[in-house]
Amino acid sequence: MQGSTDLTDKALVARCRSGDDDAWNELVARFSRYVYAICVQGFRFSSEDAEDVFQDVFTKVYQQLGRLRDDAAFRPWIGQLTRRTCVDHLRSSREDAAEQVEPPGVDDRLGELDEALTVREVMATLPESCQEILDRFFARDESYKTIGEALDLPPGTIASRISRCLEKLKAAMEDPDASSRPVDG
Amino acid sequence: MTNYDIESLARLIGALPPPPLGWVSAAQELPRVRAELDDLIVRAEGDAQLRARLVADLESALAESGISPTPRILAEARLRLEL
Numbered sequence: 001m002q003g004s005t006d007l008t009d010k011a012l013v014a015r016c017r018s019g020d021d022d023a024w025n026e027l028v029a030r031f032s033r034y035v036y037a038i039c040v041q042g043f044r045f046s047s048e049d050a051e052d053v054f055q056d057v058f059t060k061v062y063q064q065l066g067r068l069r070d071d072a073a074f075r076p077w078i079g080q081l082t083r084r085t086c087v088d089h090l091r092s093s094r095e096d097a098a099e100q101v102e103p104p105g106v107d108d109r110l111g112e113l114d115e116a117l118t119v120r121e122v123m124a125t126l127p128e129s130c131q132e133i134l135d136r137f138f139a140r141d142e143s144y145k146t147i148g149e150a151l152d153l154p155p156g157t158i159a160s161r162i163s164r165c166l167e168k169l170k171a172a173m174e175d176p177d178a179s180s181r182p183v184d185g
Numbered sequence: 186m187t188n189y190d191i192e193s194l195a196r197l198i199g200a201l202p203p204p205p206l207g208w209v210s211a212a213q214e215l216p217r218v219r220a221e222l223d224d225l226i227v228r229a230e231g232d233a234q235l236r237a238r239l240v241a242d243l244e245s246a247l248a249e250s251g252i253s254p255t256p257r258i259l260a261e262a263r264l265r266l267e268l
Contacts, residue, residue, distance in 0.1 A: 021217070024213065028212045033203055036204035036208070037200060041200070047205075050204075051208055054212070055208070055211060055212060058215060059257070062215050062219070112200060113200060115197055116197040116198070119189070119198060120201055134198055135198070139198055139202045141199075141202070166194055166195060167191070169194055170191060173189050
């Protein structure tokens, strides 16, 4: 049977709907960063508010998955669901419900996060070693020293490895077949 | 697909940091917790003693049943038990 991590969004959603726990775990893992980023970057929520919205979104996803008409459209659906949940959360804390609640520039920011999710999807086609080093350095903000210790690599090789992996990602963005070639060093 | 320069790719990777691990685990636990809560509510409908325990001290009764009584779960249980 195909592992949940290899599934398309469409297939993953179908498995979730049939009650597959592994598929649900993967769905949450796959979209958790996106939902989180919409909360803290798009809407600038505090950690406490972001956690509330984050859990609300996945509760709604679980409850409303059956209403999704097109499983392939899960990604825009969860994006909109998160945005609406953020707006509802803001409205619930304000007296004037008609007031403009979305922070300025939210459309641009959400557009950028959508782009970032596309990059993540392509990054997932790279070798595990590339995914890990790029994620640790750029997304988790880890130092060369921390990465070197975690991956058992000499710190002096990390910069060049990151650079090669970025080049590989760039090639994969332009030509998805390029990601199957190995990365040395 | 769109062509990206290396700097843009680096920025876009950095745009999606991971949420705290506990948040992800809690969301992944949702189906199990909801199934356990469903089961508990159904049992409480036919078991006066269980319902009395839930009404008297919902938080402890949930914990005794293996359900972590988070604020969200407590709110839902109160709603479903009409407390």
